[in-house]
Amino acid sequence: MNNDPYRKKETLVLDEFDLSRQQSSIIDAAGEMIATITLDERILFVNHAGRKLLAISQEHNLASEPLYVSDFHTPEVYALLKDHIFPSLIKEREMWQGDIEFKNLNNQTIPVNLSVIPHYDESGKVAWITGIARDLSEQNALEIQQRLAKRVFDNTIEGIFVTDSASKILQVNRAFCEITGYSASEVIGNTPRILQSKHHELSFYEALWQQVNTSGTWQGEIWNRRKDGSVYLQWLSINSLKNKQGDIEYFVAVFHDLSELRAREAQIEFLVNHDPLTELGNRTQFIDRLKYILQSSINVNKKIAVIKIDLGEIQLINDSLGHAFCDRLIQQAAKRLKSIVKGQNLLVRLAADEFGVLVVDIKHAMDISRLVFELKSSLQLPFKIDDENLYMNPSLGIALYPDDANSSDDLLRFARIALQQAKGDGRNTFCFYNPDMSNQARERLLLEQALREAITSNGLSLNFQPKVLLKTGEIFASEVLVRWNHPTLGYISPSVFIPMAERSGLISDLGRWVMNETCRCLAEMKASGLTILPVAINLSVYELESSGFAKHLMDYVNKYHLEPCLFEFEVTETGLISREEMVIESLKKLRNAGFKVALDDFGTGYSSLSYLRKLPLTTLKIDRAFVNDITDDKVAASIVRTVISLTESLSLEVIAEGVETKEQQSILLDMGCSKAQGYFFYKPLSTTDFKKLLKNT
Numbered sequence: 026m027n028n029d030p031y032r033k034k035e036t037l038v039l040d041e042f043d044l045s046r047q048q049s050s051i052i053d054a055a056g057e058m059i060a061t062i063t064l065d066e067r068i069l070f071v072n073h074a075g076r077k078l079l080a081i082s083q084e085h086n087l088a089s090e091p092l093y094v095s096d097f098h099t100p101e102v103y104a105l106l107k108d109h110i111f112p113s114l115i116k117e118r119e120m121w122q123g124d125i126e127f128k129n130l131n132n133q134t135i136p137v138n139l140s141v142i143p144h145y146d147e148s149g150k151v152a153w154i155t156g157i158a159r160d161l162s163e164q165n166a167l168e169i170q171q172r173l174a175k176r177v178f179d180n181t182i183e184g185i186f187v188t189d190s191a192s193k194i195l196q197v198n199r200a201f202c203e204i205t206g207y208s209a210s211e212v213i214g215n216t217p218r219i220l221q222s223k224h225h226e227l228s229f230y231e232a233l234w235q236q237v238n239t240s241g242t243w244q245g246e247i248w249n250r251r252k253d254g255s256v257y258l259q260w261l262s263i264n265s266l267k268n269k270q271g272d273i274e275y276f277v278a279v280f281h282d283l284s285e286l287r288a289r290e291a292q293i294e295f296l297v298n299h300d301p302l303t304e305l306g307n308r309t310q311f312i313d314r315l316k317y318i319l320q321s322s323i324n325v326n327k328k329i330a331v332i333k334i335d336l337g338e339i340q341l342i343n344d345s346l347g348h349a350f351c352d353r354l355i356q357q358a359a360k361r362l363k364s365i366v367k368g369q370n371l372l373v374r375l376a377a378d379e380f381g382v383l384v385v386d387i388k389h390a391m392d393i394s395r396l397v398f399e400l401k402s403s404l405q406l407p408f409k410i411d412d413e414n415l416y417m418n419p420s421l422g423i424a425l426y427p428d429d430a431n432s433s434d435d436l437l438r439f440a441r442i443a444l445q446q447a448k449g450d451g452r453n454t455f456c457f458y459n460p461d462m463s464n465q466a467r468e469r470l471l472l473e474q475a476l477r478e479a480i481t482s483n484g485l486s487l488n489f490q491p492k493v494l495l496k497t498g499e500i501f502a503s504e505v506l507v508r509w510n511h512p513t514l515g516y517i518s519p520s521v522f523i524p525m526a527e528r529s530g531l532i533s534d535l536g537r538w539v540m541n542e543t544c545r546c547l548a549e550m551k552a553s554g555l556t557i558l559p560v561a562i563n564l565s566v567y568e569l570e571s572s573g574f575a576k577h578l579m580d581y582v583n584k585y586h587l588e589p590c591l592f593e594f595e596v597t598e599t600g601l602i603s604r605e606e607m608v609i610e611s612l613k614k615l616r617n618a619g620f621k622v623a624l625d626d627f628g629t630g631y632s633s634l635s636y637l638r639k640l641p642l643t644t645l646k647i648d649r650a651f652v653n654d655i656t657d658d659k660v661a662a663s664i665v666r667t668v669i670s671l672t673e674s675l676s677l678e679v680i681a682e683g684v685e686t687k688e689q690q691s692i693l694l695d696m697g698c699s700k701a702q703g704y705f706f707y708k709p710l711s712t713t714d715f716k717k718l719l720k721n722t
């Protein structure tokens with residue numbers, strides 16, 4: 026057995042094994058500092074990790090260059106060791122453990138967990154001490170980080186919840202509770218399903234989890250439900266956390282409530298795109314939509330119409346009846362239009378008194394005409410506000426894609442030009458754009474400028490057309506007619522420039538000029554010894570609107586020392602009816618001032634008999650269209666006859682205008698009409714000619 030070579034070797038190994046060397050290499054391999062010190066605090070040995078920690082070089086020979094405990098601590102910590110820890114160690118004979126700080130030879134402070142262990146000699150006395158220190162720097166940093174993370178977790182305004190891999194909620198933060206209304210204890214242990222709203226299909230959640238599982242993350246908007254049942258939109262981001270093996274251990278979900286943000290965005294969006302008064306879209310929205318539709322229909326065979334609607338005379342209503350009244354009128358108009366503009370078509374308020382309609386996908390031009398007619402008719406019905414019946418005179422202009430233009434700018438511009446044309450055609454009408462209109466618009470603008478100049482620089486003149494007794498032809502009065510002879514443009518008819526003056530607001534200046542000039546002429550005639558006859562002056566209904574107009578007229582009468590009974594004001598039916606109440610009030614003012622009032626062009630407007638009774642009139646003028654027809658048209662004749670007998674019962678004077686023939690004269694006489702005006706007797710005459718005529722008769 027002794028010869029067994031293996032056994033021999035085993036014995037040899039055991040014999041040669043150097044225990045202390047083995048121990049010291051084990052000690053050197055340890056990750057923690059291990060050091061031994063004598064009772065007089067001199068360091069006998071320190072392992073590799075210890076040298077590193079204390080910044081003692083591996084070559085440093087502790088035997089020849091001794092180091093002491095005091096070299097590795099601040100005075101305070103050293104005092105703690107020397108005065109408390111070591112004495113109690115020796116006395117109590119027990120190890121001590123605790124967290125203290127080292128200061129290494131590089132003067133760095135290192136937090137450590139230190140164990141100090143006493144060793145005894147044969148006699149049982151403490152002979153030397155071992156210290157084992159674990160570097161806490163890293164751990165401390167981690168703890169700080171964790172504390173920080175916890176604070177962020179608790180204080181962030183985003184809601185956060187953490188689930189395990191089975192989606193069981195493990196942890197939620199404060200914001201989570203604030204946003205969802207659930208307390209932590211109510212949700213921990215549950216799954217996030219308790220937050221779900223019914224806004225999403227099952228497939229939405231399936232896709233969401235599919236993505237989290239494959240890519241580890243999902244982000245997006247999601248509708249969830251609060252504890253109180255309210256549903257809110259949130260921005261949610263979910264991340265999965267995997268362990269070292271790659272298995273999902275946790276899900277961390279972070280979300281914030283988007284509802285408030287969205288509400289604000291929606292509000293801003295609404296303000297940007299809408300008119301607050303009617304809650305309709307505004308110009309911005311109209312243009313946006315038009316552009317979008319044009320882009321998306323470029324290659325498609327589509328027709329689009331841009332309609333501009335002008336309510337008519339809104340400014341006048343604003344001035345005379347006030348803002349609030351006007352606002353309600355606009356709201357009512359918007360409501361009516363809204364009931365007509367349906368489906369894909371868009372109705373907006375473009376400006377104060379202007380609406381826009383975008384009609385998409387029209388099959389036939391007929392469809393658009395029908396719609397336009399409907400829109401117009403709806404606005405012509407009376408508007409009832411505060412017991413007042415208001416009639417508007419809407420005008421509509423229409424431009425078509427692709428017929429008229431391809432761009433939104435051009436379509437809007439052309440619709441505007443068409444609208445101007447419609448207004449020029451006497452309102453209550455609509456116009457489709459035609460290319461000649463642009464030129465007309467430009468011309469009209471030039472003409473407006475010229476008229477302005479004519480009014481201020483005496484470019485206008487007056488004509489007097491005598492009014493006669495039908496039987497004898499004796500002149501008893503005259504009608505004043507304004508004339509405009511432009512130096513380069515030539516003669517321009519009042520039928521052209523009066524409506525223009527009404528549209529551009531020049532009418533009141535023009536009216537004052539006419540009144541002043543008429544009074545001046547009368548005063549001149551009086552001064553030259555002529556008997557002055559009554560005059561009739563045409564008044565635009567727009568002039569009636571301006572406050573204090575009756576007083577202004579009176580001012581001229583007084584200025585030239587004339588009598589108000591010399592003056593009759595002729596107003597036409599059209600225009601009157603749209604603002605019945607206001608007009609009646611204004612006409613009463615005229616009557617109260619001593620002026621007479623005639624209803625001009627009777628029979629061409631609404632001609633309601635009950636309406637006639639309401640107006641404070643003195644005279645009725647039968648329109649020349651009727652006079653023209655009485656010889657051939659039995660209906661016209663019977664209308665004129667009825668009107669004449671009506672004036673008798675209403676105690677109104679009656680006069681026929683536009684009498685051109687002897688035949689008309691005799692028929693009118695037969696019907697009981699005693700006064701007339703017309704080319705058959707006299708054409709309108711210049712002031713000079715009129716004066717001459719008066720002198721000779």
Ligand code: C2E
Nearest residue numbers: 506507519520523539563564565683684685703704705709
């Ligand atoms: P109106 O008030 O109906 O004036 C009568 C128009 O008929 C005048 O046209 C006159 O020249 C014309 N006339 C007179 N007798 C005959 C006739 O026998 N046959 C025919 N075919 N026509 C006749 P005028 O001067 O061109 O005026 C057109 C309109 O312009 C007037 O219609 C009136 O509404 C308006 N107007 C004229 N002067 C003024 C004015 O000073 N102020 C205002 N606001 N409007 C005016």
Ligand code: CA
Nearest residue numbers: 504563595625
């Ligand atoms: Ca007249």
Ligand code: CA
Nearest residue numbers: 625626646682
């Ligand atoms: Ca007339």
